[in-house]
Amino acid sequence: MTIVAPSLLSADFMNLADAINMLNESEADWLHLDVMDGRFVPNITFGMPIISQMKALTDKPLDVHLMIVEPEKYLEEFCQAGADILTVHAEACVHLHRTVMKIKELGMKAGVSLNPHTPVELLRDLVSEIDLVLLMSVNPGFGGQSFIENTYNKTRRMRAIADEQGTPLTIEIDGGVTDKNALKLVEAGADALVAGSYVFGADDPKARIASLKV
Ligand SMILES: O=C(CO)[C@H](O)[C@H](O)COP(=O)(O)O
Numbered sequence: 001m002t003i004v005a006p007s008l009l010s011a012d013f014m015n016l017a018d019a020i021n022m023l024n025e026s027e028a029d030w031l032h033l034d035v036m037d038g039r040f041v042p043n044i045t046f047g048m049p050i051i052s053q054m055k056a057l058t059d060k061p062l063d064v065h066l067m068i069v070e071p072e073k074y075l076e077e078f079c080q081a082g083a084d085i086l087t088v089h090a091e092a093c094v095h096l097h098r099t100v101m102k103i104k105e106l107g108m109k110a111g112v113s114l115n116p117h118t119p120v121e122l123l124r125d126l127v128s129e130i131d132l133v134l135l136m137s138v139n140p141g142f143g144g145q146s147f148i149e150n151t152y153n154k155t156r157r158m159r160a161i162a163d164e165q166g167t168p169l170t171i172e173i174d175g176g177v178t179d180k181n182a183l184k185l186v187e188a189g190a191d192a193l194v195a196g197s198y199v200f201g202a203d204d205p206k207a208r209i210a211s212l213k214v
């Protein structure tokens with residue numbers, strides 16, 4: 001069954017505890033937390049203090065998506081805050097292999113995210129070391145953007161690279177995900193779907209989460 005990771009980016013930040021309680025009662029598998037620094041992306045969200053408070057409210061894994069420059073400086077701190085899966089952007093890491101190894105050493109699952117313009121072939125020599133690839137299907141920085149159609153093609157190519165090497169890999173898609181593209185993404189090779197505005201913009205967010213379990 002598809003892993004569904006609602007993004008709290010589109011939740012009401014004044015009532016995050018209510019949003020987390022709703023997710024706890026829903027079919028959501030992970031909580032997707034978007035950390036933005038105003039440098040890697042033109043937006044700023046939240047950091048470790050908020051993440052550790054969220055951690056106390058849920059038993060579901062925290063899927064932390066770092067959209068920050070020099071993420072290697074903060075790996076220990078995100079681990080202490082409660083990240084279970086820590087994803088860095090390939091475009092933000094000069095020494096991506098070293099950063100991935102450090103994330104795993106700290107006991108977290110290691111994820112690497114690629115912007116829409118970054119070819120999946122960049123990960124050919126790293127794929128056996130990583131747990132998860134997060135393919136951005138919008139340009140990172142904001143919720144509520146339109147899905148980029150080339151993501152299907154990238155998902156198929158990423159799955160083929162992992163299969164060629166016989167390595168297990170979770171492929172997660174982030175941006176503009178709805179019930180309209182979920183099945184096609186899973187058929188292309190995706191395992192996990194992030195959805196922010198599609199979930200939190202609805203009167204019945206739990207039903208929207210269930211609709212992504214394709
Ligand atoms: O990483 C992100 C933005 O950079 C978010 O996870 C993503 O955009 C989710 O929001 P939506 O489903 O509304 O597109």
Ligand SMILES: [Fe+2]
Binds near residue numbers: 007032033065
């Ligand atoms: Fe994200």
